[in-house]
Amino acid sequence: xxxxxxxxxxxxxxxxxxxxxxxxxxxxxxxxxxxxxxxxxxxxxxxxxxxxxxxxxxxxxxxxxxxxxxxxxxxxxxxxxxxxxxxxxxxxxxxxxxxxxxxxxxxxxxxxxxxxxxxxxxxxxxxxxxxxxxxxxxxxxxxxxxxxxxxxxxxxxxxxxxxxxxxxxxxxxxxxxxxxxxxxxxxxxxxxxxxxxxxxxxxxxxxxxxxxxxxxxxxxxxxxxxxxxxxxxxxxxxxxxxxxxxxxxxxxxxxxxxxxxxxxxxxxxxxxxxxxxxxxxxxxxxxxxxxxx
Amino acid sequence: xxxxxxxxxxxxxxxxxxxxxxxxxxxxxxxxxxxxxxxxxxxxxxxxxxxxxxxxxxxxxxxxxxxxxxxxxxxxxxxxxxxxxxxxxxxxxxxxxxxxxxxxxxxxxxxxxxxxxxxxxxxxxxxxxxxxxxxxxxxxxxxxxxxxxxxxxxxxxxxxxxxxxxxxxxxxxxxxxxxxxxxxxxxxxxxxxxxxxxxxxxxxxxxxxxxxxxxxxxxxxxxxxxxxxxxxxxxxxxxxxxxxxxxxxxxxxxxxxxxxxxxxxxxxxxxxxxxxxxxxxxxxxxxxxxxxxxxxxxxxxxxxxxxxxxxxxxxxxxxxxxx
Numbered sequence: 001x002x003x004x005x006x007x008x009x010x011x012x013x014x015x016x017x018x019x020x021x022x023x024x025x026x027x028x029x030x031x032x033x034x035x036x037x038x039x040x041x042x043x044x045x046x047x048x049x050x051x052x053x054x055x056x057x058x059x060x061x062x063x064x065x066x067x068x069x070x071x072x073x074x075x076x077x078x079x080x081x082x083x084x085x086x087x088x089x090x091x092x093x094x095x096x097x098x099x100x101x102x103x104x105x106x107x108x109x110x111x112x113x114x115x116x117x118x119x120x121x122x123x124x125x126x127x128x129x130x131x132x133x134x135x136x137x138x139x140x141x142x143x144x145x146x147x148x149x150x151x152x153x154x155x156x157x158x159x160x161x162x163x164x165x166x167x168x169x170x171x172x173x174x175x176x177x178x179x180x181x182x183x184x185x186x187x188x189x190x191x192x193x194x195x196x197x198x199x200x201x202x203x204x205x206x207x208x209x210x211x212x213x214x215x216x217x218x219x220x221x222x223x224x225x226x227x228x229x230x231x232x233x234x235x236x237x238x239x240x241x242x243x244x245x246x247x248x249x250x251x252x253x254x255x256x257x258x259x260x261x262x263x264x265x266x267x268x269x270x271x272x273x274x275x276x277x278x279x280x281x282x283x284x285x286x287x288x289x290x291x292x293x
Numbered sequence: 294x295x296x297x298x299x300x301x302x303x304x305x306x307x308x309x310x311x312x313x314x315x316x317x318x319x320x321x322x323x324x325x326x327x328x329x330x331x332x333x334x335x336x337x338x339x340x341x342x343x344x345x346x347x348x349x350x351x352x353x354x355x356x357x358x359x360x361x362x363x364x365x366x367x368x369x370x371x372x373x374x375x376x377x378x379x380x381x382x383x384x385x386x387x388x389x390x391x392x393x394x395x396x397x398x399x400x401x402x403x404x405x406x407x408x409x410x411x412x413x414x415x416x417x418x419x420x421x422x423x424x425x426x427x428x429x430x431x432x433x434x435x436x437x438x439x440x441x442x443x444x445x446x447x448x449x450x451x452x453x454x455x456x457x458x459x460x461x462x463x464x465x466x467x468x469x470x471x472x473x474x475x476x477x478x479x480x481x482x483x484x485x486x487x488x489x490x491x492x493x494x495x496x497x498x499x500x501x502x503x504x505x506x507x508x509x510x511x512x513x514x515x516x517x518x519x520x521x522x523x524x525x526x527x528x529x530x531x532x533x534x535x536x537x538x539x540x541x542x543x544x545x546x547x548x549x550x551x552x553x554x555x556x557x558x559x560x561x562x563x564x565x566x567x568x569x570x571x572x573x574x575x576x577x578x579x580x581x582x583x584x585x586x587x588x589x590x591x592x593x594x595x596x597x598x599x600x601x602x603x604x605x606x607x608x609x610x611x612x613x614x615x616x
Contacts (some may be wrong), residue, residue, distance in 0.1 A: 124317070183399035187459075189359055190391050191413035191466060192383055205403050 015286050022110040022282020028275030035089040038197040044070055045081035048239040053079035058222055058258040076250055082261060085241035086268045092242045093272055096157055096221035096226040103161025108168020116176030117199055130166040138163045139228055146234045151244065155236040159221050171214050175207035209287040216280035220273040227269050243269050299470055299502045300356060301332040305365035307355045308422035308474065323574045325351040327526035330601060338496065338503040340517030340534065342510060346571055348526040349506050353472040356504065359387040387417060388464035394475040396455035400447040406458055407443045413465040432461040436491060472504045477512060489516055512552050514538055522546050525572045525582040528601060532608040542610040544587050581613065589614060
């Protein structure tokens with residue numbers, strides 16, 4: 001029994017290995033996870049020194065002859081080491097991704113399964129509500145929610161989670177609609193299974209694959225949106241080293257020649273989003289039941 | 294209802310509403326099963342034939358209440374299924390099981406064979422895990438599989454083996470009546486024969502009654518005791534198998550049965566080709582539903598719908614040519 005389970009996993013791993021871009025994406029994400037976990041040991045400086053070392057304000061990094069020592073990527077306007085802030089920022093961005101998508105997953109699965117499995121008016125009602133949420137631009141809605149429940153990183157995560165849950169619900173619903181027509185679901189009714197048992201034992205486990213793939217892709221957008229909220233000053237509050245907030249704080253100094261303060265956080269965002277997108281695409285190729293025979 | 298009848302359908306209708314527009318108002322119905330009357334005797338194999346989309350699968354599902362009938366009554370072991378309480382229906386339903394056409398979609402891909410077959414037992418009894426394992430093993434052996442297959446997943450089996458697992462699941466609750474919904478259509482011919490023989494053995498062993506749904510006439514000839522021919526949601530002819538293959542009455546049945554190939558090149562057969570298309574179940578033709586395609590149609594076929602009447606002993610037909 002155990003041997004068989006392993007071979008199935010091994011098969012998945014083998015198929016994953018063939019997918020070069022997915023492996024690359026996974027490596028990028030693993031690096032970020034590593035940085036986030038060991039930030040305390042890797043970061044050369046304190047990301048939020050207090051009081052600020054204003055004498056080091058906006059010093060360039062390794063590429064310049066008068067670069068500041070100890071901060072290879074230079075410093076921002078408050079003299080804080082950008083590299084250290086980016087490394088600590090990985091913690092925040094990744095947790096934003098996980099928490100926001102986690103909220104979206106939980107809400108989306110509940111809504112999607114209920115709508116898809118019970119159908120009829122339940123489906124119509126839930127999907128119309130989802131349509132209403134859909135009709136707002138995601139970021140705008142997130143701003144509205146943040147404005148309602150208050151600013152801060154935790155609020156931003158909740159807002160993004162809520163904004164994303166309709167998409168997740170849609171994906172889950174379509175997947176459930178497909179699974180519920182399977183004959184093994186009908187067989188469950190014939191042997192006297194109750195609805196809850198059918199849903200939890202048969203419908204949900206078999207409809208998760210597309211949702212899981214989608215959530216990796218969504219994590220990338222969640223990080224972007226959190227950065228955008230940070231940029232607008234609605235997400236992470238200073239001095240939290242959040243990538244979007246860093247970008248926002250430093251953008252004014254690009255014109256004064258201090259391009260590094262805004263560029264490197266931007267590159268960090270790109271790397272995280274790229275890694276998650278590549279990983280998500282790869283996972284879809286491997287897990288999507290319709291691509292598998 | 295006589296004691297020998299295990300199941301009886303009286304004026305059973307199954308209409309599926311077609312909803313359109315923003316308010317999902319019911320515009321029309323798909324009349325998948327339209328006013329069907331028949332009974333199944335205890336211990337027999339009752340064949341149900343018809344072309345694709347004639348409603349035979351729906352009828353099977355309706356009888357065992359997977360889709361409750363829109364109208365009419367189904368009697369099972371003397372009980373009116375639309376008239377008893379939910380809990381009684383739940384209990385009775387366990388005596389009716391179903392084996393599906395597509396063995397690959399009828400087994401949950403994420404469960405082991407033991408879980409699949411053990412589940413009906415687990416839900417409906419308070420047996421301990423070891424006892425369930427013993428029962429599953431016994432069931433596996435009954436359908437010609439063994440211990441080594443117990444902890445495998447469905448994708449590791451061939452079509453015939455999967456079908457055996459499906460049969461074992463249906464047997465797990467000791468049913469009296471099993472709907473076999475084209476159980477051999479997805480299998481290749483050599484495996485078909487084995488599965489058909491398995492059905493025959495199981496029937497003798499457990500005293501089962503089958504409703505065998507298929508479009509394969511040679512399978513029907515081999516396995517069933519009585520046959521009903523369905524056309525556009527209605528039974529057009531019903532007769533003991535031997536009698537039907539000797540003498541068909543309804544023009545549709547005649548055309549249908551002449552299509553069976555005879556494995557002898559010397560015999561030249563005249564094929565009756567049914568012209569036209571299968572009628573729409575939404576707007577079926579008036580009168581006899583077969584009249585637009587019938588070679589022997591008469592003026593009144595368009596007007597009056599023929600009733601299913603007994604012509605000979607136990608040979609029923611719904612056609613204006615008779616009596």
